[in-house]
Amino acid sequence: MRGAVIHAPGDVRIETLDDPKIIRPTDAIIRTAVTCVCGSDLWPYRGLEPVGEAHPMGHEYVGFVEEVGSEVTAVRPGQFVIGSFATSDNTCANCRNGFPSNCLNREFMSTCQADYVRIPNAQGTLVATDGIPAEELWPSLLAVSDVMGTGWWAAEAAEVRPGSTVVVVGDGAVGLCAVIAAKELGAERVIAMSRHESRQNLALRFGATDIVTERGDDGVRRIRDLTDGIGADAVLECVGTAEAMRQALHSARPGGNVGFVGVPHDVAVDGQELFFSYVGLRGGPAPVRRYLPDLIDRVVSGRINPGEVFDLTLPLGQVAEGYLAMDERRAIKTLLKP
Amino acid sequence: MRGAVIHAPGDVRIETLDDPKIIRPTDAIIRTAVTCVCGSDLWPYRGLEPVGEAHPMGHEYVGFVEEVGSEVTAVRPGQFVIGSFATSDNTCANCRNGFPSNCLNREFMSTCQADYVRIPNAQGTLVATDGIPAEELWPSLLAVSDVMGTGWWAAEAAEVRPGSTVVVVGDGAVGLCAVIAAKELGAERVIAMSRHESRQNLALRFGATDIVTERGDDGVRRIRDLTDGIGADAVLECVGTAEAMRQALHSARPGGNVGFVGVPHDVAVDGQELFFSYVGLRGGPAPVRRYLPDLIDRVVSGRINPGEVFDLTLPLGQVAEGYLAMDERRAIKTLLKP
Incomplete structure (x- = not known):
């Protein structure tokens, strides 16, 4: 599959990476519907945070469930799902207190600018929509996953x-x-x-x-x-x-x-x-998972349209230009289509 | 009258000072019933805040109204009153928002370890009790004015x-x-x-x-x-x-x-x-004025007894020992009786 990799400040490339696989029974694999570049991705891109070893990028995603681990029952293959940039089991003390982004089993998503993504803690993290939403809603649903x-x-x-x-x-x-x-x-x-x-x-x-x-x-x-x-x-x-x-x-x-x-x-x-x-x-990191059902409703009912923040849409293959346009403030936020 | 004056770290003295007078029509003069030493008074006493010029001390008070300015109608001479360490007009935008300690006309009290005290913004600041409370309630009512x-x-x-x-x-x-x-x-x-x-x-x-x-x-x-x-x-x-x-x-x-x-x-x-x-x-500085009616009720009804924090009672004349005992942690809080 293809995925974005940052090598150094200013240097994000689309590369061929191994397809993600179920590693734990709590994982799911999704096929990305749309993904995007986040303002926080610009910190390493601008050299304001160390890049370190070359690594994949992206933490915002909506997509179709491809496969689920044996312990995942909340979503099933074929569903359209949305999750938070921070995964959560939805059962720990912090989740119960309403702060799933500090889930005791949290993993931050970091490989989402790609064709396929492995979602840890899928049972607690992913929320499926009611049927497959119309494609024009995808940008707003993607926005719900983070911004x-x-x-x-x-x-x-x-x-x-x-x-x-x-x-x-x-x-x-x-x-x-x-x-x-x-x-x-x-x-x-x-x-x-x-x-x-x-x-x-x-x-x-x-x-x-x-x-x-x-x-x-x-x-x-x-x-x-x-x-x-x-x-x-x-x-x-x-x-x-x-x-x-x-x-x-x-x-x-x-x-x-x-x-x-x-x-x-x-x-x-x-x-x-x-x-x-x-x-x-x-x-703190937003407790997005807690908001998902409500915000999805507001998007699907047409009350809010946060997808309008995407003022540049590119194929995933042009992710480098997506970063550059945001860095130069030519774009507010870049949507990427696999 | 007598009043405490700090000259230098570790040097608080009782001295003869001019009796306070009504300066503005919004002032009141009270005769102190009881006053006390605050933990925050120890900052300059310990040299952890500059003392500057010798100056009076004390910001906690309950007492009897002696005299009111021409614009003060909320309290009258003879009443037993409690006020906050921060005076407030109870009418400005911050007071209306419930934060009287940031009243736009605020003055911090600073001369209360004394026989008499001038209270600026008396109309908004002072709350009279229903009749004269029993003397054993005075320490708890004093505690309400700050701690x-x-x-x-x-x-x-x-x-x-x-x-x-x-x-x-x-x-x-x-x-x-x-x-x-x-x-x-x-x-x-x-x-x-x-x-x-x-x-x-x-x-x-x-x-x-x-x-x-x-x-x-x-x-x-x-x-x-x-x-x-x-x-x-x-x-x-x-x-x-x-x-x-x-x-x-x-x-x-x-x-x-x-x-x-x-x-x-x-x-x-x-x-x-x-x-x-x-x-x-x-x-921030506590919005004491907002709490006064409720906390006075809790004290008078016997629900709470915060006056127990006073574990040393001294005549006002021995204020120096009152500071020393707190500095040496021999006392939690010193009550001073004029």
Whole structure:
């Protein structure tokens, strides 16, 4: 089969790899329907995280079940399935508490930009749709496997409530999905911070009520101007840099909350500053598995259409261009078709 | 009148000071019924915060209204009143959001170890009891003005719920009051971390179900042993040191929360570690004013007795000994009687 392999920063290639096989009775093999490139894939691609040995890439997937291990009864060959970027058994203490992305048996997916994928913990991880969904829904269902679930978690972690005033920091795919989540959770006002017209337009289509183009201290001042001088109820930090975190913390009101879902890189939070800002801070890898049934329903019923974040579609064979387009910000997010 | 003044680390003296006067129409003057020394007063006393110019001390108070400014109608001379260490107008955006300790017109109290005290923002800050409470209730009502309210906030910030497993880090007066709060909020299990027998006993009397004497990594291991290997639902960090914060963050389960109420000193939280720990973090100066009516009821009805944290009672004139006894950990908390 074909699969994407990163060799060094800037060097992702499509290669012929061994077909995945059932290794444990809890595994499943899926044939990829569509997959994609994630903003977090750009960290090693840009040399901001070590690449190490050459290795496969990709953690977002929807597909058709090909084969299941002997202990997998929840899904069967031929079904269309969606899973999280983090696998989970759905039975451990963390899963029972609603945090399957910290499943005690978790394995992070990392080989999904490929024709076929082995899914560990398939019993707890995969959710089958009701029949085979129409192909035009596949991008939105794919988004649910990571970016939409992550945007939802940002909104939940920041405690968005009906009537909330929300700020979204970051206009990547996760930030844009966070706009959808804030809107769905009843936010009255959703302020998207973006300097890119195409992303602003998508944010507005997704439900943003205001766009702030300023950054840094100017951005914070603008947010305060828009929020009675005190800041927003909820801030969704969807980037992961120190500057984004600083902006998020300074944009929330006392007693407000920051949900942070970009994996932090070189971010340190000063305890005393956090204390006196009175802002709650909650983040982590999104508990996507918990959201899957609900988010699948919202997609299938046409309520939300997070697949619009894919503004570039390429054949899997052109994965290298898919990375490059995102790196150069020519694309928000690249969909790959096997 | 007499009042405590700090001149240098280790040097607190009782001195004759000018009687406070109404300065603004929103002020009140109270005659102190009882006051006390706070754990946070020890930071400058121990030289861990700069003392600067010699200045009065104390931010906890209950007393009798002597005089009110022309705009104060909520309380009247002769009433017994309780207020927060942070004054608040109870009308600004932060007050309306339930965070009066970040009132836009806030002033921190700082002259309360004295015979008389001027209370700014008296209209929003002071709550009068129903009649003059019996003298044996005064210590508990005094505790409500800071340590009990702060312990309550630790429990609220950490989202203690009926059935929660709670860890309390810190066996000072705030930590002990946090045990009370956790219990009142329905925690099923309250694990107090303490190595001091008298404090352990008080924690048990306040509702702790387990005592952990180990600290650092050993303490964290012990907590995990007691909590299905994953950590506690809620951790109440009532110290403010880097070690205490580290211990708290490592003792909470994924998806759990740390409420931190000790003013952090040299505490930095690594963003990536916080992300992957999946622990929510919320702290700040407790919104005591919001809790006052409820906590006063709980004290007056005899449901809670946080005044037991005072294990040393001295005349105001012996304030120096009150600080020394706390510094040397001979006393948990010193009550001062004018």
